[in-house]
């Protein structure tokens with residue numbers, strides 16, 4: 254999943270905030286007990302998400318794709334007092350683990366879990382509600398998620414989409430369907446005048462979008 258040289262990544266890891274203990278435990282246990290553990294954001298990307306959230310001090314955050322709760326906890330670190338993060342997860346088998354992880358990280362009062370398909374749930378939220386949205390679920394729905402959340406985000410709010418460099422394939426000559434899908438997403442958002450955007454080459458590439 255990583256596009257950066259491992260020695261560069263090791264240097265970056267050594268020169269950012271250490272991974273908080275509760276997150277270290279979730280990271281370790283995800284790798285021990287859960288299928289496809291590399292879906293978890295991990296130390297460095299987690300610190301990037303935490304930093305971005307702290308920079309804008311959001312009151313409301315929406316996350317699409319909770320998995321074991323790692324990124325939700327990182328993003329919730331930036332919430333203002335009384336703020337709330339809503340996270341959407343389709344896999345009901347993760348519910349108990351997620352609730353335990355939020356509790357053990359001391360975030361159970363700040364994170365609300367919604368089990369079910371993300372798209373219909375997104376439509377239930379009011380417009381101009383969220384200061385930050387993190388899209389990290391089924392990759393084929395990324396454009397649909399972007400289009401469904403754009404009205405839910407306040408002006409100057411952020412939308413962050415994960416995996417947009419797709420292991421570096423988007424700027425190579427790969428022709429597989431998943432790569433084409435990420436190229437379409439990046440190309441479409443690059444010319445979207447409703448937003449400012451840039452891709453950070455963090456882990457598998459994160460697209461930072463700021464609503465005008």
Ligand SMILES: C[S@@+](CC[C@H](N)C(=O)[O-])C[C@H]1O[C@@H](n2cnc3c(N)ncnc32)[C@H](O)[C@@H]1O
Pocket residue numbers: 292293294295317318319320321322323324325341342343344369370371372389390391
């Ligand atoms: C890449 S993982 C999320 C990783 C997590 N954000 C992190 O960084 O720690 C993607 C998650 O999205 C969930 N997902 C997939 N399709 C979904 C859908 N239609 N609605 C809600 N969640 C979905 C998967 O079950 C999986 O847990």
